Amino acid sequence: MPNYECDKCGACCRGNLLVEVYDLDVWREPKLADSHISLWTRDMTRQTLMDELEQEGKCLIIAGGPDACAFLREDNTCDIYPTRPNVCVAMQAGDDQCQLARQADGLPELRPGGA
Numbered sequence: 001m002p003n004y005e006c007d008k009c010g011a012c013c014r015g016n017l018l019v020e021v022y023d024l025d026v027w028r029e030p031k032l033a034d035s036h037i038s039l040w041t042r043d044m045t046r047q048t049l050m051d052e053l054e055q056e057g058k059c060l061i062i063a064g065g066p067d068a069c070a071f072l073r074e075d076n077t078c079d080i081y082p083t084r085p086n087v088c089v090a091m092q093a094g095d096d097q098c099q100l101a102r103q104a105d106g107l108p109e110l111r112p113g114g115a
């Protein structure tokens with residue numbers, strides 16, 4: 001894959017993509033449990049929440065539809081960057097998800113080398 005440089009447009013965190021959070025993500029960054037936009041109730045105990053998340057396939061959603069991620073700062077950086085969810089770690093500038101998110105925000109396609 002060519003070398004793409006993220007231009008910090010923030011489109012991938014602004015709700016253009018569903019951002020899923022799993023139990024390991026919440027163990028690493030407990031703040032994720034308080035910021036989700038899932039239909040799950042927020043006042044369930046942490047243990048109940050973790051028990052639910054440990055069931056295969058269950059996750060929280062922290063961004064999607066009209067809702068931007070609560071950790072997206074005004075300058076489009078991530079407030080929990082060192083402990084962000086795995087799905088965010090796996091996101092690569094220039095990949096299909098990146099380009100889709102940019103398209104949804106009316107931004108031009110990201111080009112290799114930041115051009």
Ligand code: SF4
Nearest residue numbers: 006007009010012098
């Ligand atoms: S959509 Fe792509 S270019 Fe924009 S912030 Fe996300 S990874 Fe970077």
Ligand code: SF4
Nearest residue numbers: 013069071072078088
């Ligand atoms: S946790 Fe950080 S990288 Fe992940 S969607 Fe939210 S702001 Fe973006």
